[in-house]
Structure formats: structure tokens, C-alpha cells
Amino acid sequence: MSFLSYLINGISLGSVYAIIALGYTMVYGIAKMLNFAHGDVIMVGAFAAFTVISTMGGNPIVGILVAVVVCTVLGVVIERVAYRPLRGASPLAVLITAIGVSYLLQNVALLIFGSNSRQFTSVIDIPPLKLAGGQLSISSVTIVTIISSIVIMAVLTAFINKTKMGQAMLAVSEDRGAATLMGIDVNRTIAVTFAIGSALAAIAGVLLCSAYPSLTPYTGSMPGIKAFVAAVFGGIGSIPGAMIGGIILGIIENLSKAYISSQLADAIVFSVLIIVLLVRPTGILGKKIQEKV
Numbered sequence: 001m002s003f004l005s006y007l008i009n010g011i012s013l014g015s016v017y018a019i020i021a022l023g024y025t026m027v028y029g030i031a032k033m034l035n036f037a038h039g040d041v042i043m044v045g046a047f048a049a050f051t052v053i054s055t056m057g058g059n060p061i062v063g064i065l066v067a068v069v070v071c072t073v074l075g076v077v078i079e080r081v082a083y084r085p086l087r088g089a090s091p092l093a094v095l096i097t098a099i100g101v102s103y104l105l106q107n108v109a110l111l112i113f114g115s116n117s118r119q120f121t122s123v124i125d126i127p128p129l130k131l132a133g134g135q136l137s138i139s140s141v142t143i144v145t146i147i148s149s150i151v152i153m154a155v156l157t158a159f160i161n162k163t164k165m166g167q168a169m170l171a172v173s174e175d176r177g178a179a180t181l182m183g184i185d186v187n188r189t190i191a192v193t194f195a196i197g198s199a200l201a202a203i204a205g206v207l208l209c210s211a212y213p214s215l216t217p218y219t220g221s222m223p224g225i226k227a228f229v230a231a232v233f234g235g236i237g238s239i240p241g242a243m244i245g246g247i248i249l250g251i252i253e254n255l256s257k258a259y260i261s262s263q264l265a266d267a268i269v270f271s272v273l274i275i276v277l278l279v280r281p282t283g284i285l286g287k288k289i290q291e292k293v
């Protein structure tokens with residue numbers, strides 16, 4: 001039963017990584033840039049929900065909605081102010097800018113909230129599920145997190161494949177110049193991509209802090225890095241790949257902590273990534289892209 005419990009908790013943690021990784025993979029797949037400030041958007045969403053729930057007497061649903069709105073607006077602002085002027089710049093310039101935005105968000109949070117850890121109140125108040133005569137207990141946060149990740153991936157896939165905006169995103173990801181000639185507003189499409197990714201980051205932040213209730217300005221840093229690893233692991237640019245990569249990463253991390261060493265768990269996760277990329281550089285579901293000369 002212990003192994004099954006560790007496995008389910010690993011799937012839950014991986015589901016959070018998957019939701020975050022969807023933001024990475026969408027932005028890279030469509031805008032061809034890596035938004036390393038994405039992890040700090042998670043932190044902003046968690047603090048927004050925390051503020052509403054704890055100081056304004058709001059209920060959890062209101063807190064989640066406020067977090068989603070705040071992060072959506074933040075994502076659009078970051079894209080407009082920091083990334084759009086660098087649309088034709090080198091990848092190195094975009095990377096340095098992303099790191100700068102990340103530190104900016106962290107330091108603004110430090111000025112507002114301080115460096116002390118806050119106790120985040122779980123937004124999910126449902127009795128745990130008891131199985132096998134009570135020998136296996138699955139927390140409500142774990143159940144909701146897994147279900148949420150499945151629903152989000154399904155809705156996002158349907159949005160990309162069935163809506164006009166989704167088709168515009170696919171067109172921009174294939175050939176930005178051709179999409180412009182076809183009348184697609186590339187700037188608007190990329191802004192919507194950032195908005196969706198940031199909204200998902202807010203949901204991931206609330207779910208993450210509900211499971212691990214310590215909240216600081218650095219809360220999103222390591223989960224953001226691991227979610228990026230999950231996106232690369234599954235094949236960056238692939239929505240199913242982000243989901244698979246996140247879940248596998250969560251399982252590896254949780255089982256490593258349980259059976260090997262909690263101190264070595266992160267090293268094991270990154271070592272597995274290196275091995276996978278040596279065997280399959282594009283990730284599990286990634287496609288090899290031929291550069292046009």
C-alpha cells in the first residue's frame with residue numbers, strides 16, 4: 001500500500017508540473033521563446049489567492065478567480081512590455097530578459113510580503129478518499145489536482161483544434177510570416193497564448209500551495225524549473241508531451257524521495273532528463289524540426 005500511496009502522490013505532484021509545463025510548451029510552440037519568468041507567475045497567483053482568502057474574507061472560489069485574473073493580466077503585460085519589443089532579437093537577449101523579469105517579480109513580492117513563509121490555507125475542503133478498508137487514504141487535494149490536470153489538458157486540446165483562435169495559434173507556430181500574410185494578427189495570438197499560460201500558472205500555484213502550504217516569494221522558482229524540465233522531457237511544443245512529461249517527472253521525484261534519498265531526488269530527476277535527451281533529443285513526443293536554409 002505504501003508504494004501505491006507514493007505513486008498516487010507522485011501523479012498528483014506531476015499533474016501540477018504538467019499544468020505549469022503546458023504554459024511553457026504553448027509559449028515556446030507558438031512564440032518560439034522560453035518564458036523563464038513563468039515560475040514566478042505561479043508565485044504571484046498563489047499570493048493573490050492567499051491575500052483574498054486570508055485578509056479580505058473571500059471564499060476559496062473567489063480567491064482562485066482573482067488569482068487567474070491577476071496572472072492573466074500579468075502575462076499579457078509581460079508579453080507586451082518585455083517580450084514583444086524583442087520579437088526579432090536573438091534568443092540570448094530574450095533569455096536574459098526573462099531572467100530579469102523573474103527577479104523583478106521575486107523582489108516586488110519580497111517588498112510587498114517580506115521573506116517570511118506564509119501558511120497557505122487549502123482551497124479544497126473535502127474528506128479524503130478511503131480505499132482498501134481504510135489502509136489507503138487519498139487526500140482531496142490529490143484527487144482534485146489529478147482531475148484538474150486531465151480536464152485542463154482536454155479543454156486546451158479542444159480549444160487548439162476546434163476554435164478559430166486555436167487554429168491561428170497552430171498557423172503562427174508553423175510559419176509566422178505565412179500566418180501574417182493570411183490575415184492573422186500574430187501579436188494578438190501570442191498575447192492570448194501568454195494569457196492562457198499565465199492563467200494555468202495561477203491554477204497550478206493554488207493547487208501546489210494547497211498540497212504544500214508554505215508560501216514565499218521563491219515558491220515558484222523550483223517548480224517552474226522542474227515544469228520546464230517536464231516540458232522538455234515530454235517534447236517541448238507538444239501539449240500531450242507536457243502532460244506525460246510532468247506526470248513521469250512527479251512519479252520519479254516522489255519515488256526517489258521515498259526509496260532512495262530526499263536529498264538526491266532532484267539530482268535523480270535531472271539525471272533522468274539528461275539520459276532521455278541523449279537517447280531522444282526532441283523528448284518523448286517531440287518532433288524533429290528541419291531548419292529552412
